[in-house]
Amino acid sequence: MSKQCDYLIYNVQIATMLDGPGPYGAIENGCVAIDNGKIQYVGAMENVEASALNTFDGGGKWLLPGFVDCHTHLVYGGDRANEFDMRLNGLSYQQIAEQGGGIKSTVAATRSATAETLLASAKDRATALINEGVTTLEVKSGYGLDINTEIKMLQVAKTLSVVLPVNVLTTYLGAHAIPDEYTDDPDGYIDFVCGQVIPEISALNLADSVDIFCENIGFTPAQCKRVFETAKRFGLNIKAHVEQLSDLKGAKLACDYHALSVDHIEYLAPTDVSYLKQSNTVAVLLPGAFYFLKEKQKPPVETLRRLQVPMAVATDLNPGSSPIASILTCANMACVLFELTPEEALRAITINAAKALGLNDRGQISPGCRADLCLWDISHPAQLVYTINQYKPLMRWFGGQLV
Ligand SMILES: [Zn+2]
DSSP states (O other), rough: OOOOOEEEEEEEEEEEEESSGGGGEEEEEEEEETTTEEEEEEEEEEGOOOOEEEEEEEOOEEEEEEEEEOOOOOOOSSOOOOHHHHHHHHHHHHHHHHHHOOOOHHHHHHHHOOHHHHHHHHHHHHHHHHTTTTTEEEEEEOSSSSSSHHHHHHHHHHHHHHSSSOOOEEEHHHHHHHTTTTTHHHHHHHIIIIIIIEEEHTTOOOOOOEEESSSSSSBBBHHHHHHHHHHHHOOEEEEESSSSSSSSHHHHHHHHOOOOOEEEEEEEEEHHHHHHHHHHEEEEEHHHHHHHHOOOOOHHHHHHHHTOOEEOOOOOOOOBBBBOHHHHHHHHHHHHHOOOHHHHHHHHHHHHHHHTTOOOOSSSSSSSSOOOEEEEHHHTTTTTSSSSSOOOOOOEEEEEOOO
């Protein structure tokens, strides 16, 4: 390569996260040329005669793509620390629910919070993720359930990308829980989601995707199917919480609608993994919720690996089942709890997490991609997932800009 570029990062070891030839798609003694916010060239130093306006000597350290957290619920009111306390003082879920706890307490707190209050707490959580190297994150609604609060949540999520150095993708999760107004009429609530909220959110351009919670304690496959049909009609992508606590064949249903991802999937039958393969759907593993809920049933990782279904890992950051604002902790949990290799875990929070959001311009270091990059003072990429809370990036570039 010999061309003028804005910025050249040189003398770095690069984990491109592309396939082969070696682990992590690594390039030793490499450089990355950036122009106009995008990666122009990636390769070995000796092939380069670039003239850059600015250069940065990486000191032989490791350069990785910015991380992608592809599943969060980080906009919400209140918190559930009091319920955690009650639970560990011996109260049952039933008793906590009777005292107004559980998701209902978060819905009430989110409905009554102002957009400013929601933004302030969401900003703190997003900042914790960003400080650990996250450059793209997804945020779901689903704690308002009424139309105004769902819109408020999605607007707050979008505002995060205005006030922080991060790209935010938004997902409407109306079919998260049945609100009190519809306790006796769940199908009526789905009528409302499909007939009123999705058209309104689509008209306001507030969501990239639509998500559902298909579960015995959530929505039936028939109800989820109606949501998928409507999402397709409005040109929105589909994501799905499925097979977390039981096997309702929600993953197969989501794959029939070419979902970008199916998430949780602890109870996904190994014989159903082929549906993900056929529909090019990403398997999103959420070990934080598995850990927090002390689950026993593990996702079918061996079959996902054998059929080469891309696996992503996300924080699932939420107040009820995964209050964990650390993507690297979740990558570590994916290794310890689900037996992913360190390389699989790092692909799971970069290239495969981007794929779970329908994005192919990030999560990897290759020409044409966004220059979202982090420099790490490590001797091997596996150190990032082997340790917990030991490393923060030395430098971060967001769209080619040092932040
Ligand atoms: Zn979730």
